Amino acid sequence: MYNLSSMYSMGLLEKGILSIIPEIVIVIFAFIVLFLTFFEKLSKSKNPYYLSIIGIGFSIVYVLMLSGRTISGFYGEIGFNRFDVFFFIVILLSGLFTVLMSKDVMENFEMPLPEYYSLILFGILAMMILIASNSLIMVFLSIEFLSITAYILTGYLKGNRRSTEAALKYFVLGSFASAFLVFGAVFIYAATGHLNLYNIHHFLSLISHGDMIRYGGIKTYLAIGLILFLVGLAFKMSLFPFHAWTPDAYEGASTPITSFMATGVKVAAFAIFLRVYFLIYSSNIMNFNDILWIIAILSMTFGNIAALLSPNIKRLMAYSSIAQAGYILIGIIGGGYYGYSGTLFYLLAYIFMTAGAFAIVIIFENLDLISLDIKRYSGIGYKYPFVAASMSIFLLSLAGIPMTSGFMGKFYVLSSAVKSGYNFLVVIALLNSAFAAFYYIRIISNMYMPSKKSADIELSNKNGSFGIIGGKVSGELMFTVIVCLIFTILMGVYPQVFINFANNSVNSLWRI
């Protein structure tokens, strides 16, 4: 909460520090992990991995301890309230899954470990600051910080051409997006004279319609600024016209990082967009929903069509994540308490199903039997019963079939859109999700219903384990899969607890 008395009251610094304790924990651990590089013995061991998990764990503990408080620090630049608690938890979970998934993959590639894990921690830190930031400058800085860690992580597989290409592409396009973002911020500042989001909100709610017209430029400047700002954020959310980096970056990066980008980065971008949207876009400047719903439809349609055509599982997931971003956007368009709460719920559901699906992609990659080509998945349903069944559930959840979190999330955002009168949008979204079901189902068909040619492969593999958990899968990956599975089903069958969580955090958005 931003007001003068709290700003200049006692304990300003203490308050500031209190508001970023979860971030501080992450920073400390990130540096500890980084310093392990100096000790050759330590850096080769599994210490960086365990330290990262401990750091994330501590951070989660602090977030939970602070939850319920509303703290504003650093002259209102950083805020901490229930809204942040929700997203901190989501981001930290996403980071945790990434670290858990990374262990096996990184051992396979023999890359320096401490830098890798510290970069992940820095990425998490950047996202947390991004979510907590209350001013345009902070948004820009933390997005840049986040982008740089993401560029490095994408290109981390040294010597791998695809990885380097992906990083370069991501970097070039990302720089453009950052330019748009900062340009937009400048316009907004020029129009309102404030950098703090709450101040801008305050300014816009006080200024009368007459004033807006009298000081001619305000409205135009704001509209231009907000559109440019939207472009910058849409890049990170990988919405349709700004998605071009997504498939390449997702494909080129190592799979844990793909999962990190698909869950963490996207959720963080949505979180800050939701805050900015609530505070500024929804003011009476112009009807941004008209732009947003077109973007949503294009993202869904394009993502689904492209996913249908891609034979590579990681590319498919990349396109499907573009489509998913379209669905999430519907919640924001639907708006209001109900819509925002739906968006939050969907985002929470989304990280579990996506992280779970990527964990299984890694399992198949590690077992070295299957490349990323979907055709090679044929018949593995019988060899790895548990893993394949989990994969089916994650895919069904992404397709929005009931009994999974994906359905509840979709239902939530779509009903909010109906509530706001966007019926046309909802019908298109539903048609899209019927269309999307096709490529998800195709993977399941491949796993369980091999065609005759590939039946030979299945037969030759028949000596595999027949237990519930097949093959030699590392405990960490299995743990990730099981956690994601439990939450995916729980959120689909009994979502009330999670809805309450989302509702609480949306409530705090209203309490300005």
Add this chain to the structure above:
Amino acid sequence: MGFFIKYLLSILIFFPLASAVLLLFINKKNEGILRYLSTFLSLVEFIFSIYLFVYFKPDTYKFQFVEKFHWIPSFGASYYLGIDGVSLFLILLTTLLTFISLISSYRYIREHVKEFVILMLLLETFMVGTFVSLDVLLFYLFWEFMLVPMYFIIGMWGTGKKVYAAVKFFLYTLSGSLMMLFGFIYIYILHYEQTGNFTFNIVKLYNTHIPIGLQIILFIALFLGFAVKIPLFPFHTWLPDAHTEAPTAGSVILAGVLLKFGIYGFFRFAIPLLPSATYVLAPAIIILGVIGIIYGAFVSVVQKDLKRLIAFSSVSHMGFIVLGLFAMSAISVDGSVLQLLNHGISTGALFLFAGMLYERTHTRQIADFGGIAKKAPILTTLFLISVLASIGLPGLNGFVGEFLILIGSFHNYTVLTIIATIGIIFAAIYMLRMFQKVMFQDITNPEMENFEDMNLREIVTVLPLILLMFFIGFYPMPFLSRIDPTVLHFISMVSHHDTIYNIIKLKTGLSNV
């Protein structure tokens, strides 16, 4: 016992699920144990469902065995179960057919037995759940997830182009269902705007006031979901593929239970929620139904594949049921509901026989058969009874249902009813021709020389269905007396709107259109 009766519906839903979980822990190699245990558990489930019949009060239309718990208060969705005369028999049909199809698949299903029995029990959970939920969201959850086990059953154990058939089945039904979901969400939001409460309770949603123009749009949305499932004429194309390629058990469940959900959905949701639209659109839907009757019959005549023939005959039969339901007279709706059971029984039996023939000869082409009557007298007799029941011979179940439907709809839709009657004549043509080609004539195919007659297990499989055919044919009272109050309440609920609709029609000059 009190507890048992009070939570009987929940037990019926979750018992198969618990059984499936239990079977998960049995080693995959013990196929015998898996088969017998799953059959036994489904028999227990069927016996539980008989309690439903015993303790059902026949003289009331009110929902019975009601259970209500909070589920998602934020959405106003609750775990709200209850049955009336219509869902009672559909549940009995579901549990019986699941049991029967599990026994019938001992010989057919040789690979992945564990997955098969688990999926069948899982499917049963969702089928029963769909029939008992009175909460729209809960209903939708059960309704749509049901596709997943069925998709696996067709795709994993089917024949020929099984993956194509499975995916087609899944996507067709899913697309329809999603449009239906839009309709439900819209009504839900509309109810919220009128009352300020979020609720998915179907009894409360019945009271939503929806202007007639909107009703028509929403009805079309719900219609798409239910019509694909029935399947009504232009939406039927998934059915022949799915039926033909599915394993016997899958076909039996598909024809016996899954097709009933479309009609049940109209009965429980679409018509009472949107009564005025029903009256506007009923003639069009009946026309589609009658086209389905005639089209299904014509196409059946030229089929060369036994299962495909039965599948198309289903299209024809479902057309009758649609005719009866939308004719909206008490008798015709009664007949429709009874015919739902009859169709499940007789078509289920036909698919079982088709499966037995396929298991012995590995062909489904009618031309490959011939002369089986001499080799297998029991099979011939029982098959003949099922064929006659399907045609609608008096004294067997099909006659009662079709007769009630035709009598009931004659008054309102005279011409269409007369046209529909042609369907019955054609049914006799294609069914008897098929029977004659398969069972009589000389043996042309040397493979038929070693044809075995039915063994005890197979007789046990079809016997309950054969007995039911005679029972309903001669004495349908126990069924009709339980269906009647529900149907009368349904008619009174809807025709109340009929009067309003007529007033609107007069005022707006819609009658001229």
